[in-house]
Amino acid sequence: MADDLIIVGAGGFGRETVDVVEAINAAAAVPSWHLLGLVDDALTESNARRLRARGLRHLGSLEDLLALEARPRYVVGIGSPLVRRRIAERLDAAGFSAVTLTHPQATIGSEVTIGSGTVVCAGARVTTNIRLGKHVHLNPNATVGHDTVLGDFVSMNPASSVSGDCVVEDEVLIGVGGVVLNQLTVGAAAVIGGSACVVRDVPPGAVMVGVPARPMEVNL
Template identity: 40%
Template sequence: MTGRDHPPSYNPAMSQESTTQSRRLAIIGTGGLARELHELVEDINAAGTTTTWEIAGWLDGNAATHGTTVHDLPVLGDVDWLQANPDVYVTVGIGAPPTRRRVVERLRGLGHTRFATLIHPTAVIGRRVEIGEGTVICANVTTTTDYRIGQHVLINIMATVAHDDDLHDFVTIAPSAVISGNVTIGEGTDLGTNATVNQGVEIGAWTIVGSGAVVTKSLPANCTAVGAPAKPIKERPEGWHL
């Protein structure tokens, strides 16, 4: 197994098909992250992995974009387009965890369950790990071993994930964040650029950690924390993300 060959939901313990498979893919969103995912998919295809992607186009909730092109690909419509195209996989190019969760829940409500797991060819991926469907791992991410990454997680460029980490569903890890070993990050948490999380720390669900923060002690759910060491500066009601 190399770090380059990943099916839509990736578990290195699972056997993989030896023949190349091509799947159709739609990217949800047309903003900066969505366009970065287009580049990521092109890099996957160029690397000659066992799964390649034919990009059908973009899906966007802004009706003004429908019928236009982005990166020379058509904006096909809203996610309802998938009802007539149930075999198309999707990747959600939206960084904010609450919005990403709402989009995924809408897709599930439509009965659509084909979510692509995308891992850049330059990412270093451990062999004894679990990575959920719909997760995106970007260029030059470094990971080690025995960690779990949930569904629809976004790990941005040059971030680090260490041993025995547990990243729950819909987590976003911004560029160059460093997560030490034995860390638990709750559902929907947004970890800022260049943030550092020390060994053994637990961060509660739907918490926002500011850029450059140093998390030396566990943080509660539903707060915003900044600084070095990171301290909560704002609390939110449970369910604020819904």
């Protein structure tokens, strides 16, 4: 019997996560997941239309989910690492448990461990001897090289790439097409801008842009 599942977040990545769930079910002899619907505190009218067009239910707010007597499995489909952490911590404390979702068209190599709550989209490539933490998002066509560790709540946006022997600490966001070269460390909560190329270690909380990537200047 398929397990009940709720996705938190009805924006772009939340609906991409629906695609992952549907692909997993389609590839299995017996469906793995019964998607009850999506939870979103601030559902826009455009996203509401998109849900209706796909026959997906909006189940209300996070508070509505927490008020349920039942405890379905969950995954957070929200791109912001910090927001994702806050939601996951609330749900875990209330007795919910996160699932791991890997699209059948992703490539997962040998000696790979994947934490709970992680979503791996179609076309993602994870090679060998890699550890993905909890609630990691690998968007379509993201690549993680050998012997690399991604911490908890990391987001790799489409076509981004982390090379071999890297450490990407908790809550890092790597933008579309961003690149981290070999044997580097990206500190916690750093942001790598779209198409940026990281060539040296990144301190925690830094925002890196350009090629080669440099700290973004803020004009006050």
